[in-house]
Amino acid sequence: MKKILNSALLLLILASCQNTKKDSSSNSKEGYSNRIIEKHWSYNGETGPEHWKEIETYSNCDGKYQSPINIVNYNLDETLSDLSIFYSDSTHIHDVINNGHTIQYNFDLGDYITIHGKKFSLKQFHFHEPAEHLIDGIRYPMELHLVHVSNAGEYAVLAIMAKEGQSSKPFDFLESYLPINVGETKNVDLAFDMNLNLPKQKTFFTYTGSLTTPPCTESVEWYIFKEPITVSLEQVEALKKLMPMNNYRNEQPINGRTIKV
Template identity: 40%
Template sequence: MHQSALLCLVLSSLLTWGNEAPAAHESATTAVPSKPKPASKPVAAKPAKPLFTSTVAPSEAAKPAAHAAHEEDPNHWSYEGKLTGPANWARINPAYGLCAEGQAQSPVNVDKAQLQKLEPLKITYGLSKLAILNNGHTIQVNVEPGSWLEALGERYELKQFHFHTPSEEAINGRRFPLVAHMVHASESGSLAVIAVLFKEGRANPTLDALWPRLPEEHGETRSYSERVLSPASLLPDNLRFFTLKGSLTTPPCSEEVRWLILKTPLELSSAQLERFRQFFPMNARPLQALNGREILESE
């Protein structure tokens, strides 16, 4: 399959909401007046709308929980297992060939970066309704349109963020307990991923809001009916970064992805880490060779 066509296919599946598309952003300053009611005809109060709704895709409803073993299923890729682990991803499907043959694969170990004066990241993330999906490989949080990243001369829209344990990226050989990957796409279809590292420490308030609502079943989505938080709450104050060109870290391992690895980690508690690992004890791809790629570090 031609790489550009493959990338379009990847982008389409990567950014899928699941059962329904997100609603467009509404103006925060525009109110719609309610229709006046005759005084002689009192209107019964409507039941309160639940903050969360939960759905399971019909084709997935009968599947076991996401943390159940799939290692011996030849049609399913995984992070461990003799047949379906990372060493064999390219054998599962011909479309996954880059997982074995690619020369710009991710994740990588960052140990020799070139310090350069790079344009600061410009991030504008707004409040968003969220759809929290258990896709069988991670917890993925889909967001509404309207949150933007400007990086290295290109503008991207945030589509979703998801988590890996341990962190897929390593800094000087060290992998962190958790990483959030913020996945963005430009109008031309190119991808940029911000990696936000987490170290153990104090409880993270954003994870406190998300973790109690993690979907337990493969294919299950739990959706917020209100705009309750901004993805910006998952970013550190200091946005200095490492950057290089790499790939998706899951099949089909498509390349030409711009990686932006933030240097300042956030904190999460040991209880929050354990909560995520109840669903996914390990969901990180092994480190990949740089093959001569240069890693840049912002001043």
């Protein structure tokens, strides 16, 4: 009888230890999850660009080849491959979201570009006000980023500068889905001709850099169009009201990279 009681007592102690271990693990996991939620990046203060490396666990924001940069001292490259753009006149915009950092329009599969024969599908485009890249030290009022991804998960981004001038009809269409609150998503579910937001002249600067937001992934192929598009002051202001003030990352060191044109 005594032997049975001792065995039962031993089982109770083991069960208690397992529950304690499980509870400890659960609390640890919950605490980690909460810390991740609290660690949110922004464009200023303690969560601004100077602290992005500290905020993002797997961040490359202190890497050697970061973006944006000042487009200066570029080299004429006669062997530079043409950028091939394959945008239809009826690509489907799925939705628009205000993610707290920018206004972003998401696309269904269809439009794509090819670089050195490799296909990159257009996933989304978003806005920075003012522009992130500088061209010969000049910062434009706004910059559009058209983000493309290959099947291998590689990034290629087309950057389009916007200056104040004539009103843009494509922008009128896009802004018809605004305003939109932070964290809100609105269905668009309509066709859109992304070609209308491209400059007439497709000449560009190109270099290898990074994403300009955490985790600042490197080996991103950047193509910055030389010619800006025009948007009205009212169109710029409509976007500006919905995005954080100055939602751009400062110029990063070139660190010996070649800017081709």
